[in-house]
Amino acid sequence: MSKDHSPDQFLPENEGGQSHSDARRTFLKQSSILTALALTPTAAIKAAELKFEEKVAAVFEKVNITLDINGKKQKLAVEPRTTLLDLLREQLNLTGTKKGCDYGQCGACTVHVDGQRVLSCLTLAAMADGKDITTIEGLANGDKLHPMQEAFIKHDGFQCGYCTPGQIMSAVACIREGHADSDEEIREYMSGNLCRCGAYPNIVNAIKEVKNGGHKV
Amino acid sequence: MRQQPCNPSHFMKEYFFQDNMGKPMDRVDGRLKVTGSAKYSAEFELPNMSHGVLVGSTITKGRIKSIDTKAAERAPGVLAVLHYQNSPKVPGYVQAAHPTEPKPIGQPHRVFYDEQVYFNDQPIAIVVADTLERARYAARLVKAQYEEEKHATSFPKHQGKAFLPTAAQRNPKHGLNDYVRGKADAYKGENLKIESEYVIPSEMHNPMELQSIIAHWEAPDRLTVYDKTQAVIGSQNAFAREWKIPVENVKVIATFVGGAFGNGLHTWPHETAAIIAAKKVNRPVKLMLTREQMFTMVGYRPFAWQKVGMSATPDGKITAITHEAIGQTSSYEEFTESTLQQTRMMYTSPNVTTRYRILPLDVSTPIWMRGPGEATGAFALESAMDEMAHVLKMDPLEFRLKNHTDRDPERDRPWSTKFLKEAMLMGAEKIGWNKRQLQPGSLRNGDWLVGYGMGVGTFGAHRNRASAKATMFADGRVVIQSATTDIGPGTGTVMVQIAADALGISPDKIIFELGSSLFPPAPSQGGSATVASVGSAVRDACIALKKKLASLTTGNADSGFRNVKYEDLTFQNGQISLTSSPGTKLSYTDVLKQQKLPEIEVTEESRPSNEERQKYSMYSFSVHFAEVQVHQLTGQVKVTKVVTCADAGKIVNKKTAGNQMIGGAVGGIGMALTEGAVIDDRFGRYVTKDFAEYHIPVHADTPDIDVVFVDKPDFINNAMGTKGIGEIAIIGVAPAITNAIFNATGKRINELPVTPDKLI
Numbered sequence: 001m002s003k004d005h006s007p008d009q010f011l012p013e014n015e016g017g018q019s020h021s022d023a024r025r026t027f028l029k030q031s032s033i034l035t036a037l038a039l040t041p042t043a044a045i046k047a048a049e050l051k052f053e054e055k056v057a058a059v060f061e062k063v064n065i066t067l068d069i070n071g072k073k074q075k076l077a078v079e080p081r082t083t084l085l086d087l088l089r090e091q092l093n094l095t096g097t098k099k100g101c102d103y104g105q106c107g108a109c110t111v112h113v114d115g116q117r118v119l120s121c122l123t124l125a126a127m128a129d130g131k132d133i134t135t136i137e138g139l140a141n142g143d144k145l146h147p148m149q150e151a152f153i154k155h156d157g158f159q160c161g162y163c164t165p166g167q168i169m170s171a172v173a174c175i176r177e178g179h180a181d182s183d184e185e186i187r188e189y190m191s192g193n194l195c196r197c198g199a200y201p202n203i204v205n206a207i208k209e210v211k212n213g214g215h216k217v
Numbered sequence: 218m219r220q221q222p223c224n225p226s227h228f229m230k231e232y233f234f235q236d237n238m239g240k241p242m243d244r245v246d247g248r249l250k251v252t253g254s255a256k257y258s259a260e261f262e263l264p265n266m267s268h269g270v271l272v273g274s275t276i277t278k279g280r281i282k283s284i285d286t287k288a289a290e291r292a293p294g295v296l297a298v299l300h301y302q303n304s305p306k307v308p309g310y311v312q313a314a315h316p317t318e319p320k321p322i323g324q325p326h327r328v329f330y331d332e333q334v335y336f337n338d339q340p341i342a343i344v345v346a347d348t349l350e351r352a353r354y355a356a357r358l359v360k361a362q363y364e365e366e367k368h369a370t371s372f373p374k375h376q377g378k379a380f381l382p383t384a385a386q387r388n389p390k391h392g393l394n395d396y397v398r399g400k401a402d403a404y405k406g407e408n409l410k411i412e413s414e415y416v417i418p419s420e421m422h423n424p425m426e427l428q429s430i431i432a433h434w435e436a437p438d439r440l441t442v443y444d445k446t447q448a449v450i451g452s453q454n455a456f457a458r459e460w461k462i463p464v465e466n467v468k469v470i471a472t473f474v475g476g477a478f479g480n481g482l483h484t485w486p487h488e489t490a491a492i493i494a495a496k497k498v499n500r501p502v503k504l505m506l507t508r509e510q511m512f513t514m515v516g517y518r519p520f521a522w523q524k525v526g527m528s529a530t531p532d533g534k535i536t537a538i539t540h541e542a543i544g545q546t547s548s549y550e551e552f553t554e555s556t557l558q559q560t561r562m563m564y565t566s567p568n569v570t571t572r573y574r575i576l577p578l579d580v581s582t583p584i585w586m587r588g589p590g591e592a593t594g595a596f597a598l599e600s601a602m603d604e605m606a607h608v609l610k611m612d613p614l615e616f617r618l619k620n621h622t623d624r625d626p627e628r629d630r631p632w633s634t635k636f637l638k639e640a641m642l643m644g645a646e647k648i649g650w651n652k653r654q655l656q657p658g659s660l661r662n663g664d665w666l667v668g669y670g671m672g673v674g675t676f677g678a679h680r681n682r683a684s685a686k687a688t689m690f691a692d693g694r695v696v697i698q699s700a701t702t703d704i705g706p707g708t709g710t711v712m713v714q715i716a717a718d719a720l721g722i723s724p725d726k727i728i729f730e731l732g733s734s735l736f737p738p739a740p741s742q743g744g745s746a747t748v749a750s751v752g753s754a755v756r757d758a759c760i761a762l763k764k765k766l767a768s769l770t771t772g773n774a775d776s777g778f779r780n781v782k783y784e785d786l787t788f789q790n791g792q793i794s795l796t797s798s799p800g801t802k803l804s805y806t807d808v809l810k811q812q813k814l815p816e817i818e819v820t821e822e823s824r825p826s827n828e829e830r831q832k833y834s835m836y837s838f839s840v841h842f843a844e845v846q847v848h849q850l851t852g853q854v855k856v857t858k859v860v861t862c863a864d865a866g867k868i869v870n871k872k873t874a875g876n877q878m879i880g881g882a883v884g885g886i887g888m889a890l891t892e893g894a895v896i897d898d899r900f901g902r903y904v905t906k907d908f909a910e911y912h913i914p915v916h917a918d919t920p921d922i923d924v925v926f927v928d929k930p931d932f933i934n935n936a937m938g939t940k941g942i943g944e945i946a947i948i949g950v951a952p953a954i955t956n957a958i959f960n961a962t963g964k965r966i967n968e969l970p971v972t973p974d975k976l977i
Contacts, residue, residue, distance in 0.1 A: 081350055090268075090349050095260035096253015098475070100425045101508040105908035108425055136253035145251065153247035156876045159705030161250030162426040162475025168251060187916040194908065196425050196476050197705050198883025199876055200919040 065129035069094070070138025078125045085109045085120040088135060096136035096165045100194070107193030110166040110173075111135050117173035136165035139172070147215040148172050151206035159197035167193045171207045172217045180211040237714040237724055238937070239928075241872035244710045245729065246473075246703070255473045258443045259429035259505045266431075267296055268349040269494045269504040270356040271487060273338035273513065277368035277901025278579045281332040281341060281361050288358040289344055294351035296498045298359060300342040304329035305496050307489065309459040323550040325582070328486035329493060334363065335549055336581045337370075337902045338513035343490045345498050368579040371898040372520045372545055379543040379574035382553050393553055396561055398626070399568030403537035407528030411604045415525070415597040416968040418893035419545065420518040421511065422586050423913055424704075426475020428515045429505040430488050432495040441468040444488060447481035448741030449700050453734040455484045456492065469734040474704040478884075479585040480515045481704065482743045487514055509906040512894060516584025519545035519552065521593045525560075525601035533611050533619045537568035540598060544590075546575045547582040554590025559675050559948075560598050562627040562834065564620040569627075579901060585743065587884055588948040591676055596888075599672040599952035600967060603959065610655060613671060613956065614645055625834035633678065633830075633933035636864040637838040643925045644671075644862040648842035657963035665846035665855070668961025674948030678835040678866070678931065678940040680749035684737035684822040687716070687758040689766075691809040691816065693791060695720060697758060698730045701739040701751045705880075706943055707873030708747055714869055715752045715937060719759035721788040722805070729755070737820055745837065745941020748869060753935045754823040761819040763788050766808050773811065777801050825935070833933055838864040839945035841882065841953040847961045852973030856886055856954060859922045863945060867930035867938035874942055875924040881946020882922050887914045888947070889954035893970050 062077040069092070078087055085102075088094040088111070097120055100108030104122040111120045112134040139146045148168050151157070158164040170193045174180050179189035186204050195203065210217060249255040274281075286298040299305075310327045328340050342359050346352035369375050380386075385393040404410050431443040440460065446452045449469040457464040474481060491504040506514060526539040540560040546552040557571035588595075606616040621638055624631055644650075653669035654660055660667035685699040697716055703709050709729045717724040730736065739751050767786055770778040770793055778786070778793065778801070787796045794802035809817065844858040861882045868874045891912035897904045905911040930938020951969065958976070959965050966975045 079348075079350055081354075086349055089260070093262055094253075095256065098257075098425070099259075099427060099505065101427075101908055103508065103907055103909070105508075106425065136251075140252060145248070149248075149251040152251050153243050156244065156247075156872045158247075158250055159707070159873075159876055159880060160424065160426070160474060160476040161246070161255050161705070162257060162424070162473075164250050165253045187919070191915040191917040194425065194913060194915060196423055196478070196913060197876075198880030198914070198919070200883060200914075200916050201879055201922050202876060204916070 063126045065126055067128055068132040070134060080124065080126050082125045083121055084111070084123040084125045084128050084133070087125040088120060094135050094137055098162055098165055100163065106163070107170055108163050108166040110169040110193065112169060112173065115176070117170050136169060139168065146172070147210045147213065148206065148217060151209045152203070155202045155206040155209065156199065157203040157206040158195070158199050163193060163195045167195065167203055171203070174207060175211050175217045180207055183208070237717040238867065238869055239871065240714065242710060242714055242724065242870055244707055244873065245713050246709055257426055257429070257473045257475050258431065258445045258471060259503055261431055261443045263431065263433060263501040265500045267345050267347055267498055267500045267502050268352040269343050269345045269491050269502045270352040271340045271490060271504070271510065272342040272344065272356050272359045273510065274334045274341050274361070274363070276334055276363045276365045277337040277370060279334050279363050279365040281334065282364050283362045284342065285360040286342065289355040292351065292355035292358060294346040294348055295355045296345045296347065296500070297494060298342060298344050298355070299329060299494055299497055301329045301331055304493050307459055307493065308461040325484065326486050326549060328490045336513065336547065336579055337900070338510065340486050340490055340514065343494050345494045345502055368901045370578050370580055370896045370901040372522065372576060372578065375576060375578065376522060376543060379576040382551050382573070382575050384551070384553070393573050396557070396569065396571040399537070401570045402526070402539050403568035404526040404528035404539055407536055409531060409608060410526065410528035411601060411608055412526040413524070413601060413604060413967055415523040415600060417521050417593055417596060417888070418895065418969065419520045419583070420586060420888060420892045421894050421911060422478040422480040422515070422517065423511060423911065424476030424478060424480065427506045427508065427511060428480070428485065428487060430491045431501055431503045432491040433501040434495050434499070438462045439466045440492065441470070442488070442492065443470045445474055445477065445481055446471050447474065447477050447702055447704055447743055449702060449732060449734045450738045451741050452484055459489060467734065470732060471702050472732040474702050477704040478587045479589060479743065482741055483516060483584045485515050508908065512903045512906050512911070513581055516582060517894060518586035518589070518593070519583035521545065521556065523556070523594070523597040525597050527601050527605050529605055529609060531609070533609050533616050535564050535566040535620050538564070538566050539570040540594070541572045542594065543574045543576050545580065545583060546577050547580055548577045550582040551575060552583045554585060556590040556594040559591055559594050562625050563598070563673065563675060565622045565626060566620070587881070588674070588676065588944045591674065591944065592888070592948045592951070595672060595674050595949045596951045596969065599949055600955060603670065603952070603956040604965065612655065614641060614650060617641065617673060628834055630832065630834045633833040633835040634866065634929060634931040635836070635838060636927040636929050637673070637840065640838060640862040640864045640925065640927050641840050643927070644840050644842045644860045647923055647925060648844060648858060648860040650842065653960060657960050660961070662846060664849050666849060666961040667844070667846050668957040668959065669842065669844055670953045670956030670958070670960055671840060671842050672949035672951070672953035672956060674839040674841070674945045675836045676745055676941065676944040676948060678749065678837050678934045679744050679746040680753065680825040680935055681740040681746055682822065682824045683739040683750040683754040684820060685751065685754040685758040686737050686818060686820040687762045688816050688818040689762055689805060689809070691806060691814065693722070693726055693806045695722065695727045696730060697727065697755055698736040699739045699751050699754060700734055700736040701731045701747055702742045703731055704742055706747070706877050707870060708742070708751070710873055711748055711869040712752060712755050715755050716759050719756045720763065722791045745943045745945070748937070748939045749935045749941065752937055752939060754821060756936060757821040757823045758819055761821050762817065765817050765819055766793060766805055769808050769812050770803060776803060776811070778803065829933065835931070835934055837866070837940040837942060837945045839949055841885065841950045843953040843957040845954060845957040845961055847958060847976060852976030854890055854958060854971065854973070854976070856918070856920050858920050860925060861922060861946065861950070862925035862927070863942050864927040864929070865942040865945060866934060866940035868926045868928050869937070869939060871926065874926070877942055878924040878946045879922045882950050883914050883919055884947045885950020886918055886954065887912070888969060889951040890970050890972070891918070
């Protein structure tokens with residue numbers, strides 16, 4: 001666009017001429033076509049019809065990773081630019097992790113990576129290779145809810161429910177980190193998780209109850 | 218359709234011998250929400266899904282000269298790049314009426330209709346690809362050239378061009394016309410008076426869930442959308458009109474809505490863009506706005522300028538109020554709201570003048586945001602009340618009590634119910650109002666100045682036509698359906714409570730289903746009217762179900778109830794019994810089993826009795842008290858305590874209703890202290906376009922908040938005695954805080970938000 005003020009205009013792919021990534025793509029396309037030509041003509045035509053070269057290029061551009069998600073090991077091929085959030089939501093149908101801003105400003109996408117709370121929108125999926133991911137879907141023990149989930153229901157720590165998975169993942173980590181010793185401390189260490197419905201006091205009460213209940217979180 | 222008579226003893230029997238209404242029941246959908254199983258609009262899985270990303274205009278006004286989509290079209294995975302030149306035509310565009318009530322003059326923005334640009338970041342193209350990443354990348358490759366025109370986005374600069382809304386110009390009886398009670402502008406001739414101007418910036422709803430839609434043409438004339446909307450029926454009608462297909466061919470699903478606060482009360486360009494794209498690529502298209510686009514495409518609380526003049530007698534009787542307001546709108550739709558309503562009816566003043574104007578700018582159209590208009594107006598009125606009390610050297614609570622009115626002075630009618638005075642006294646007690654000093658700056662805590670303030674709010678107690686279907690199964694389960702939504706207040710939960718009491722069965726036997734246009738029609742979830750409207754329909758459906766059970770029983774020779782009248786039966790604990798002889802009883806499930814019926818069902822429509830309602834003025838009332846501390850050196854404001862009180866009829870669920878009140882108070886803290894959307898007028902573009910720049914309150918901004926309910930039923934509004942609370946929860950909160958800041962510091966800041974720079 002003629003007046004694009006977005007920071008992405010500074011990325012090499014948006015500069016004039018062929019960028020690095022385009023060059024790589026062209027190379028991959030060409031080499032796959034060469035491979036196709038080595039096959040029988042029918043196969044080559046068929047391959048072209050199916051956008052074979054596109055598919056080959058797509059495969060080469062992906063990164064193979066292994067993630068342990070909610071206790072299940074998964075081997076995945078992801079584009080390097082795919083965020084952990086989009087991987088969870090768009091490819092694995094784990095939609096409990098929410099997208100609220102994509103800039104790490106709202107906390108709705110909070111998950112645990114190796115036990116630490118992490119903003120999955122600011123985490124490339126490829127960066128999580130080999131790590132253990134826990135999402136809201138993996139917090140309960142089968143049908144038995146995690147004490148924090150129970151406490152959120154009891155104290156009505158939500159209204160619309162959209163920020164809730166992030167609040168709960170953050171709340172569990174907040175206690176684990178030892179940052180839930182007073183109302184003020186909870187408020188401070190939970191301030192990265194926004195709730196537009198404004199259920200904050202109820203969330204604080206839920207966290208206090210879990211903390212004071214001596215539950216293992 | 219049936220009308221329930223307004224006979225309190227009847228309601229006593231129906232309701233208050235049961236015990237679910239009023240209980241702080243946990244939310245019925247709580248488990249789904251805490252486990253991540255609740256499905257919001259972008260979270261449905263459909264085969265062959267594709268992803269749409271919008272490209273926005275980079276100018277504010279003008280026309281698109283050319284649009285280059287070649288690079289985007291060549292990008293991997295791209296299925297289509299659509300814009301005004303190649304978009305499938307939307308057959309309903311030309312005649313398009315406004316999709317939901319009310320009807321502003323003009324018409325909603327027609328996406329991809331022509332080359333005109335009306336506001337910055339207006340969607341000019343949509344890129345559809347097989348993955349989100351590919352669509353997002355390709356959207357960056359679309360280039361447009363513009364012929365730019367001079368734009369107007371600065372409200373203060375163009376304020377002089379404001380005018381009376383066209384609807385009022387056309388109809389002298391329209392409520393937006395100037396209002397005069399007694400003598401116009403009578404305050405001007407008085408001795409004891411104040412006159413002040415107030416400014417609130419545009420505020421963004423910013424629900425946590427980004428506006429999202431999945432559009433799916435199941436056949437060329439059959440559309441299904443999973444949509445973030447507060448009105449599944451409203452959206453269904455809008456899309457049917459837009460595409461000129463039968464209403465029944467459009468299905469709108471909004472099972473869960475991740476907050477909305479009003480921005481789901483209108484259909485927006487991105488929705489039509491996704492539907493256009495789905496038509497073109499013949500696949501489902503998922504479109505989720507970015508947070509930046511939430512500032513430019515889905516409405517906001519409009520920038521407003523106000524002026525209040527007020528006069529009073531030395532002993533504190535208001536003699537005159539004049540309240541003027543100008544609200545911002547877009548160049549293509551006249552958006553209006555009831556900014557001045559509270560001033561007309563809240564206090565006893567014999568002379569009241571109100572004047573409302575709108576100012577079209579080159580911006581997108583606003584839409585009601587929580588406490589629409591009234592929250593804006595209450596900021597000015599309740600600030601002025603505080604200023605007047607200060608001039609009179611009077612306690613602001615005493616001043617309000619002195620001007621309290623037991624009859625609506627605007628329409629000269631009795632209130633249906635009003636317990637605002639009680640609410641004021643309860644709240645004052647709870648905040649410790651007696652600690653407040655008349656002289657500002659008198660209280661301190663170290664470096665912090667301490668102050669107390671209050672603000673009153675009101676909103677019409679509305680009720681609309683709604684319907685519900687209730688099905689009782691032979692195993693005793695009851696499923697109730699209505700095409701309402703639950704944007705967070707706990708609609709599903711309170712409907713279950715209402716149904717449990719109306720039917721005399723346990724809430725855990727009842728499932729309430731909402732958020733689908735396939736269910737019986739219900740109005741949009743707006744204007745704090747859902748419990749009164751949909752609750753009445755649910756209650757009527759449950760009563761009809763009981764009557765059906767009764768007719769099955771009393772017509773049956775073996776039942777022991779033969780020829781007994783409905784009125785002589787008691788329905789409790791899942792059993793029908795003879796009121797005169799409780800030992801004669803039969804369970805609901807046995808009724809169905811005896812008749813070999815797998816289920817019975819009823820559908821009921823419930824309407825308010827307008828004739829009865831015309832005799833009264835019906836409002837919910839609220840009063841909010843705030844304690845603040847202001848740092849003397851830095852100007853930092855800490856709200857240290859809020860007490861928020863509602864006179865809103867019978868409270869069905871104190872847990873969810875209390876949460877709503879808390880949420881309103883938090884919203885009011887944002888309005889008072891942190892929120893303001895700022896346009897750089899050189900470019901017409903928002904500089905506050907994410908949560909780093911536009912500050913909604915966070916945990917650390919939120920103090921202890923005490924909620925007080927008067928909890929007295931209003932049976933004139935409906936048979937359950939309820940009134941709305943969603944709006945009054947925020948109306949009057951911002952002035953409570955700014956008045957407390959004045960009490961702490963002696964500084965009166967009438968331009969929101971009150972950021973520290975304004976206090977040092």
